[in-house]
Amino acid sequence: MRTVAKGEWTLFFNLSIFLFLLLVDCKADFVYNGLEDAYLTLDGAAQVADNGLLSLTDQKNRYEIGHAFFSGPFLFKNNVSTTTPVSFSTTFVFAIISEYGSNLSGQGMAFVIAPQRGLPGAQANQYLGLFNDSNNGKSTNHVLAVELDTVYNVEFDTVMGPHVGIDIDGLSSVNSTSPTYTTNGVSKNLNLISGEPIQVWIEYDGIDKELRVTLAPINVSKPNVPLLSLSRDLSNLFLSSSMYVGFSASTQTVLTSHYILGWSFTIDGKAQPLSLSDLPKLPQPPQPPAPEPPQPKKKKKMNLVLIVVPIIIVLIVLALLISICVYYKRRRNRNRTEAPPAELVPEPREMIDTTSRELNNWPRNFSYNELKEATKGFSEEEDIGRGGFGTVYRGVLPNSKLQVAIKKVSCDARQGSKQFLAEIASIGKLRHRNLVTLFGYCVHEGQLLLVYEFMPNLSLDKFIYPKRGSLSSNLDWSKRFHIIKGTASGLYYLHQGWEQVVIHRDIKSSNVLLDAQMNARIGDFGLAKLYDHGAGSGPTSRVVGTPGYIAPEMPQIGIPSTETDVYAFGAFLLEVATGRRPNLVVERGLGLVNWVSSCMKENALLNAVDPRLGGEYVVQEMVLVLKLGLLCCHNNPASRPSMFKVMQLLDGDANLRSLDRSDDAPSDFGTAVRESPSPLSSVNTASTFSASEASPSGIREVVTY
Numbered sequence: 001m002r003t004v005a006k007g008e009w010t011l012f013f014n015l016s017i018f019l020f021l022l023l024v025d026c027k028a029d030f031v032y033n034g035l036e037d038a039y040l041t042l043d044g045a046a047q048v049a050d051n052g053l054l055s056l057t058d059q060k061n062r063y064e065i066g067h068a069f070f071s072g073p074f075l076f077k078n079n080v081s082t083t084t085p086v087s088f089s090t091t092f093v094f095a096i097i098s099e100y101g102s103n104l105s106g107q108g109m110a111f112v113i114a115p116q117r118g119l120p121g122a123q124a125n126q127y128l129g130l131f132n133d134s135n136n137g138k139s140t141n142h143v144l145a146v147e148l149d150t151v152y153n154v155e156f157d158t159v160m161g162p163h164v165g166i167d168i169d170g171l172s173s174v175n176s177t178s179p180t181y182t183t184n185g186v187s188k189n190l191n192l193i194s195g196e197p198i199q200v201w202i203e204y205d206g207i208d209k210e211l212r213v214t215l216a217p218i219n220v221s222k223p224n225v226p227l228l229s230l231s232r233d234l235s236n237l238f239l240s241s242s243m244y245v246g247f248s249a250s251t252q253t254v255l256t257s258h259y260i261l262g263w264s265f266t267i268d269g270k271a272q273p274l275s276l277s278d279l280p281k282l283p284q285p286p287q288p289p290a291p292e293p294p295q296p297k298k299k300k301k302m303n304l305v306l307i308v309v310p311i312i313i314v315l316i317v318l319a320l321l322i323s324i325c326v327y328y329k330r331r332r333n334r335n336r337t338e339a340p341p342a343e344l345v346p347e348p349r350e351m352i353d354t355t356s357r358e359l360n361n362w363p364r365n366f367s368y369n370e371l372k373e374a375t376k377g378f379s380e381e382e383d384i385g386r387g388g389f390g391t392v393y394r395g396v397l398p399n400s401k402l403q404v405a406i407k408k409v410s411c412d413a414r415q416g417s418k419q420f421l422a423e424i425a426s427i428g429k430l431r432h433r434n435l436v437t438l439f440g441y442c443v444h445e446g447q448l449l450l451v452y453e454f455m456p457n458l459s460l461d462k463f464i465y466p467k468r469g470s471l472s473s474n475l476d477w478s479k480r481f482h483i484i485k486g487t488a489s490g491l492y493y494l495h496q497g498w499e500q501v502v503i504h505r506d507i508k509s510s511n512v513l514l515d516a517q518m519n520a521r522i523g524d525f526g527l528a529k530l531y532d533h534g535a536g537s538g539p540t541s542r543v544v545g546t547p548g549y550i551a552p553e554m555p556q557i558g559i560p561s562t563e564t565d566v567y568a569f570g571a572f573l574l575e576v577a578t579g580r581r582p583n584l585v586v587e588r589g590l591g592l593v594n595w596v597s598s599c600m601k602e603n604a605l606l607n608a609v610d611p612r613l614g615g616e617y618v619v620q621e622m623v624l625v626l627k628l629g630l631l632c633c634h635n636n637p638a639s640r641p642s643m644f645k646v647m648q649l650l651d652g653d654a655n656l657r658s659l660d661r662s663d664d665a666p667s668d669f670g671t672a673v674r675e676s677p678s679p680l681s682s683v684n685t686a687s688t689f690s691a692s693e694a695s696p697s698g699i700r701e702v703v704t705y
């Protein structure tokens with residue numbers, strides 16, 4: 001059975017196992033020009049389209065994994081006759097298409113030889129669906145992979161940027177390099193994410209014990225020089241029992257499809273060539289709307305319609321603009337007089353209105369000199385803080401006199417890459433009145449400078465944790481509640497209000513900044529993602545959050561999600577209400593979440609309230625915030641509310657009673673709340689506790705600030 005035509009494999013399969021067992025020097029192969037009839041075992045997101053295109057991942061979800069293995073086993077090791085070393089050879093055509101076209105992709109794919117049909121327990125992201133945190137690098141895996149990885153990962157990769165690597169039992173490649181190919185003696189770069197089909201040849205010669213990997217665009221014949229090679233006896237890697245061949249792919253935050261168009265494989269021989277003209281067609285990427293072609297000027301042929309219609313349109317547009325202006329002016333006046341604005345309906349897509357010309361071409365690429373001048377040469381006087389990502393300076397832009405905050409982030413060699421700039425552009429597009437606006441950026445000598453709107457009141461933690469010994473707080477409850485609602489609205493926009501889901505990963509009081517009117521503005525959003533795309537270097541670049549705000553499932557799953565953000569938001573709620581840090585033991589050896597929970601179980605929820613409020617707060621709101629905080633910090637991610645639900649609850653549109661059903665929120669507390677159909681609709685002073693009634697008596701301050 002030297003040649004098995006496509007589709008006939010299944011018929012021959014049982015026979016072939018029989019032959020494997022009988023024949024010593026057995027040969028087996030298959031060739032698929034399109035995989036519609038291929039004998040495959042698929043799992044995860046993998047599927048074969050009617051036209052024969054195999055997609056390992058589709059663009060439906062983030063953090064996908066897909067496997068496609070040839071269902072029949074192969075013997076890679078021959079312990080019957082040691083004089084017959086086992087060689088193998090394969091060639092396949094792949095293409096990677098992402099939502100960002102050739103600018104950005106994630107994560108990558110691999111050809112795999114493994115002991116079973118599939119790779120159970122494997123993780124997405126940088127693990128490529130091959131391994132997981134615990135089995136990565138273990139020799140018990142018996143896995144050989146050739147990875148086509150589009151993203152540099154500091155943990156595993158030595159090549160900055162997209163790379164091809166040979167992996168043995170782990171993701172730290174034993175040989176890897178940037179993708180190139182040679183044609184007519186000239187070496188050329190190859191873009192793995194161009195969306196164009198690329199052919200790969202992988203060959204292992206059992207006699208000289210060399211593995212060779214070669215790549216070329218589909219219209220270029222196989223280069224003579226391999227891209228990668230590895231001299232190694234693989235007999236210890238392959239099990240004596242049967243092994244399986246296939247593909248694995250994984251994605252992360254960028255929606256990406258990994259396609260296989262055709263595949264040929266041979267044990268003990270040269271893989272049969274693919275018939276490139278018979279391969280299935282790739283789906284056409286959605287074309288961006290074509291720019292209007294400039295209308296050639298018509299020569300005095302205008303009729304009446306052509307004149308009247310534009311005039312009417314202009315008039316309508318003008319009328320609309322005027323009414324919008326009037327609306328906003330009224331709104332703004334109203335907001336100035338009534339504090340805080342009580343918004344019942346979340347308006348996630350509302351753009352912040354701005355008067356600055358700086359914002360018109362965001363995110364702008366600033367010159368280094370401009371920023372140097374703005375910060376008086378990055379003088380220490382202008383240093384206003386150190387965040388998780390770098391130092392922040394205050395500055396005044398020389399031309400516009402606009403006050404800005406400039407964040408210096410050290411980054412590595414990939415700083416100027418297209419992917420990186422695309423990421424900054426996408427962060428710059430996030431606009432919401434509860435997010436800090438990103439004006440622009442500048443890349444200079446291994447440093448990334450991000451230019452943000454200046455927040456005169458800095459960050460919330462400075463208000464919740466005032467200097468030691470001061471018992472009064474200048475942040476009363478109504479301001480705190482307003483800030484909580486603003487933060488919820490900003491996070492809701494990141495999660496559900498934009499075209500992409502943006503996971504913040506580090507919600508905490510020091511990342512909630514305050515503008516001049518003490519409105520909450522979330523900062524540092526998107527930076528964690530930027531780090532994924534190579535801004536970070538060194539061990540700090542894996543941003544997983546801040547202790548105390550990290551959801552309990554994070555260490556196992558390792559993948560931040562909207563649920564882990566909601567957990568951090570819950571810890572933030574408890575922090576604002578209690579004035580205690582989530583990462584420290586509060587009392588009786590309990591962390592903040594468990595301590596508030598124990599207060600509630602003892603029917604003494606209000607004992608948890610921040611003593612610095614002096615007992616001045618609206619009970620319903622306080623109870624709501626504490627209970628909602630506990631619900632958001634539920635151990636089971638599925639029990640945590642979405643940010644939409646959180647918004648509804650905070651706006652009083654949903655009843656707190658729905659919270660009382662949760663295990664963590666017993667219904668035997670807060671009669672005032674249960675009597676009111678909408679807990680926040682009637683806020684009256686009568687329900688404000690006086691200090692003597694509510695002041696917690698038995699609370700010992702264990703926390704030191």
Ligand SMILES: *[C@@H]1O[C@H](CO)[C@@H](O)[C@H](O)[C@H]1NC(C)=O
Pocket residue numbers: 079080240
């Ligand atoms: C090959 O090796 C395996 C395990 O080492 C053994 O079980 C099997 O019997 C061997 N096959 C032959 C034909 O010796």
Ligand SMILES: *[C@@H]1O[C@H](CO)[C@@H](O)[C@H](O)[C@H]1NC(C)=O
Pocket residue numbers: 099100101102103418422
């Ligand atoms: C990709 O980058 C090019 C130029 O760098 C840009 O014109 C294009 O809009 C980008 N595409 C997407 C989807 O961001």
Ligand SMILES: *[C@@H]1O[C@H](CO)[C@@H](O)[C@H](O)[C@H]1NC(C)=O
Pocket residue numbers: 119120121122131132133134135
């Ligand atoms: C990692 O993969 C191994 C092998 O498939 C599996 O047994 C193990 O349960 C996985 N571990 C985790 C934490 O998923």
Ligand SMILES: *[C@@H]1O[C@H](CO)[C@@H](O)[C@H](O)[C@H]1NC(C)=O
Pocket residue numbers: 217219220
């Ligand atoms: C291969 O195709 C690309 C575009 O699809 C073209 O730019 C290139 O010149 C072609 N190369 C050869 C050798 O035909």
Ligand SMILES: *[C@@H]1O[C@H](CO)[C@@H](O)[C@H](O)[C@H]1NC(C)=O
Pocket residue numbers: 174175176226227228229230231
């Ligand atoms: C990696 O592959 C290259 C290209 O074939 C080769 O020159 C080099 O020796 C290989 N390195 C190792 C460690 O095998």
